[in-house]
Amino acid sequence: MYLRQFSVLDAPEISSWFSSREESLLWGGRVFSWPIETSEIIKRSHQKDIEFLTLSSGSDVLGFIELQHVSLNEMRLCRVTVSPKFRGQGVGKALVTLSLEEIKKRKQYQIVTLAVFTKNKTAHNCYKSLGFIAVDKAPKFKYFFGERWPLVQMEISL
Numbered sequence: 001m002y003l004r005q006f007s008v009l010d011a012p013e014i015s016s017w018f019s020s021r022e023e024s025l026l027w028g029g030r031v032f033s034w035p036i037e038t039s040e041i042i043k044r045s046h047q048k049d050i051e052f053l054t055l056s057s058g059s060d061v062l063g064f065i066e067l068q069h070v071s072l073n074e075m076r077l078c079r080v081t082v083s084p085k086f087r088g089q090g091v092g093k094a095l096v097t098l099s100l101e102e103i104k105k106r107k108q109y110q111i112v113t114l115a116v117f118t119k120n121k122t123a124h125n126c127y128k129s130l131g132f133i134a135v136d137k138a139p140k141f142k143y144f145f146g147e148r149w150p151l152v153q154m155e156i157s158l
Helices: 008-015 021-028 038-045 091-105 121-129
Strands: 002-005 050-057 060-069 074-082 111-117 133-135 141-144 147-157
Touching (some): 002 091, 008 038, 008 060, 050 091, 060 091, 091 121, 111 121
Parallel strands (some): 074 111
Antiparallel strands (some): 002 050, 050 060, 133 147, 141 147
């Protein structure tokens, strides 16, 4: 497994990984419409201060992560996901671990942050196992369809 820069050729594969609006919201919030359009992913990949990386093995795309350059010393992990074919096999943990290693190599970042919905227990447990800790920061929830979805803000020092 290795981390590489996102290619526009990855977008159709990644957009196919979400079988429901709820899965899409857990991953991307309101950033993408439902169903997720390949063109939306490609358009976001061109935004300033955002990097898309994929976890790959041979020709298989196993996972995807968005890095947001928040400040000179803070990087934020967003839209972390694993292909349904590879879930439950430690691929998410490998994706985040390799991403943290990549961020450390850059030497300017001291902190990595993220937010996770509390209902996404698998992701929350993954982040905790890697050393991320919950911090008291906003936002603490988002509203979707009149329903309140609690969020946990987390961070790790490099």
